[in-house]
Amino acid sequence: MSGVLLSRDPAQLEVSLRDLHLPFQPQVLSAVLGLRDDTRMDFIELDRLIRADQNIASIILKMANSSFYSRGQEIRTLPQAIGMIGFRTIVSIVAAASAKSIFMSGNYARFRRYVWQHSLVTSIIAKIICEQLHWKNLTEEVFIGGLLHDIGKVILNHLDREKYIEVFNKTFETSKPFREAERELFGVDNGVVGQMVIKIWNLPTVYREVAVFIHRPADAALSHLPEKDQQIIRIVGLANQIAKANEFGFFEANSSVTTSDFFAALGILPGSALESINWNEAIEKDPYYQVFSFIG
Incomplete structure (x- = not known):
């Protein structure tokens, strides 16, 4: 679709996006995100879905045998890995592996650094925020939200790589928001395409x-969403800001x-545990960053 200018009409935009061919099977990610961890049948189904993708299976075994998880015990099978790492964490790993396969289709260093690495780090920071503030029930959702928050950039880049390089150039030269440059060049922005x-x-x-x-974070329209969703959105937004502030x-x-603005919206008071974190150090130690970060 070279030289594409996308329609602002939602129905026409949806038709255009349904015709995309990406190196990714979204039905696998959708199926995994729909699983629970309290039934044996879902445990078996997770094992089956992982086995269907050799890349994901190898990544999970690599994570399971990392120093972070293995505690010196060699993990040889997927059921062992799921038991060692935990069902919900496996879901996050599958999401990260799936996301990386889409983001890597960008295939140039600036895209990998400013879109893939940024999205990965945003998800890691969001996870750390939840751990530090004892919001662990949100950890998986903010992690996946961080991975997917810039998915619209991936789609626009896939539609017209040369034009998306122009988006980068406009943004870097003027410091205008990506979404503004995207609207100028594509007719829509990554937020609209992403949703x-x-x-x-x-x-x-x-x-x-x-x-x-x-x-x-303070948009009045957020008040119409479930309280849990509001919190997830604001945590991912805060993580996005922290990631950018740390380059x-x-x-x-x-x-x-x-x-x-995000601290205020989330009710995080001055002196919180977040203020003492060395973010670069925390990110570089994170097992997700060690396995999935690549900007070459």
């Missing part, structure tokens, strides 16, 4: 909401939203 493809892929609604509201991603100087 649409997440809908098409039949992924949970909250990830569409993250794509829409990630830069708008994992491009910090748009013209952005009107700040880290303080």
Whole structure:
């Protein structure tokens, strides 16, 4: 689709996006995200889905045998790995492996650094925020929300790589937001495209909401969403800001939203545990970063 200009009409946009051919099977991710961890049948189904993708299976075994998880015990089989790492963490690993396969289709260093690495680091920071503030019931969802929050950039880049390089150039030269440059060149921005493809892929609604509201922590429209979804969106938004502030991603100087806005929206008070974290050190030690980060 060279030279593509996407329609702003939702129905026409959806038709265009349904015709995409990506190196990715969204039905696998959708199926995994729909599993629970309290039935033997879902345990068996998770094992089956993982076995269907050799890349994901090898990544899970690699994670299971890392120093972070293995505690010196050699893990040789997927059921062992699932038991060692934990069902919900396996789901996050599958999401990360699936996301990387899509993001890597960008296949140039600047895209990998400012889109894939930024998305991965955002998900890791979001996970750490939940661990530090004892919101562990949200850890998996914020992690996946972080991975997918820029998926619209991947789709736009896939549609017209040369034009997306122009988006990078405009953003880097003027510090204008990516979404503004995308609207100029494609007719729509990554947030609109992201929420649409997440809908098409039949992924949970909250990830569409993250794509829409990630830069708008105080938007009045958020009040109409479930309280849990509001919190997930704001945690991913805060993680996005922290990632950029630590040079994992491009910090748009013209952005009107700040880290303080997210702290206020989340009710995080001064002196919280987050303020003492060395983010670069925490990210580099994280097993997800060690396995999935690649910008070459």
